[in-house]
Amino acid sequence: MQIVRSVSAMQRLGRAWQRAGASVGFVPTMGCLHAGHLSLVRRARQLVARGGKVVVSVYVNPTQFAPTEDFSRYPRDLARDAQLCREAGVDVIFAPHDSQMYPRGKGADFSTFVAEESLSRGMEGKSRPTHFRGVTTVVAKLFNIVQPELAVFGAKDYQQAALIKRMVRDLNFPLKIVVVPIFREADGLALSSRNQYLAGDLRAQALVLWRALQKAQAAVHKTARPLPAARLKSELKRLIECAPAARLDYVEFFDPATLAPVPKVTRGTHMALAVFIGQTRLIDNARL
């Protein structure tokens, strides 16, 4: 396995693979890999044809963090990530430096952005106003650098995956997006690199996200009648804030295809939520 640090070297490699007819599967990550990421890597490995290549990018992208967020303390451990990728049969880790990704120069600072302006408005886009512009921009860059045939994203970032699919359709990126289900611990907690922040009993309190999803699922499946979204939201807020360190950021019910909020919740409605557990902001989602 090779670790590539230069944009131009990665781009040459991608181009050479393409010329050689090797299909390339790509898994973009911010590193600090966990079993959720490894399930994306396995899927990429399965999907590329024999002789295909799997690239994992490890890059904590500054432009998707707001100044108040956890960019500087976001966990980084490239040696461990490399070991996990080697074991998982990854061909290349692409781990560029910021100076490679966001060039600066006299009158020539980085100045081009990709923005999705519809699906990005609610939920994460509302709570983190500059986040998705950073995500779509860096993912567009990574697609152009790696030039994969398919890219694999996790369903935990449901809205992000929807945006990336929209970006690929709208800007005609010549690749396919594959979304892999959420990987959960045995007790239901969705895997996240940010779970590392959960010291002491915060780990146990973080289970309120999963409990809220289960409660909504049970409520929807108990009746054939649509449930008012507003009432369900208040009930879930109460449930969540029973955990002393938990503060609800949002809970939303929406059409899984358009992400448009729905006033009535039924089977097939999608639910997503963001909750602060102490200082740590966690997200989760499920189809009801």
Place this chain on the structure above:
Amino acid sequence: MQIVRSVSAMQRLGRAWQRAGASVGFVPTMGCLHAGHLSLVRRARQLVARGGKVVVSVYVNPTQFAPTEDFSRYPRDLARDAQLCREAGVDVIFAPHDSQMYPRGKGADFSTFVAEESLSRGMEGKSRPTHFRGVTTVVAKLFNIVQPELAVFGAKDYQQAALIKRMVRDLNFPLKIVVVPIFREADGLALSSRNQYLAGDLRAQALVLWRALQKAQAAVHKTARPLPAARLKSELKRLIECAPAARLDYVEFFDPATLAPVPKVTRGTHMALAVFIGQTRLIDNARL
């Protein structure tokens, strides 16, 4: 020569060429081709290796016109364009419909844009606030569809070419941008599809753009001292508005690399201007 109308067919063709190792040169146009466009086609033909392919796109992109501009009356003549491309040795004309380029659907309208936020601020970007976002978006799409190794742009749209180069650098498009000098009529008028609008004596009045550029060049070359940009601007405005149908939109002096306006004009400064001749807005530029 083949005329391709579907995005997916063009994308498959681009991918197949890439796999086959054929180098692809791309000339994006809005059609109504003239000798200026054909000089771009010739350059693309020269630059692609033997066995290489040349693609010309013919697409009047709605998102780069403001509602008040000439989108609907912009000249279109695909049959003539095809004849000219055939004679010039073009391999494929890509001429998509709007419904292919900007899909609509229940909660799924086109919603992703590429915007350059520094070089696009002055001149054309100031006079036509939504123009460049439309340009960078459609050019990003065309690059992803055609997947060329190089793309050729004309120097008449100097600011546009600078923006496209910046977009390619910032978003890491795996291709090279080539800029070809302005093609002028014998009397100095820069070729433009919009010259067709110049009825009667407006064609003669349109020469004020070239005269203004020549006057600035002469002024700069007459002295080693830097000239105040503000004074030169007023002189050129007077010269231009001697033509009764001419109205100056802007004239700007700037650093050719950063497009930053300069207060003092010297050799090497770049000048650009936009002038209405009757209802027709023309642009031109030159290095002084």
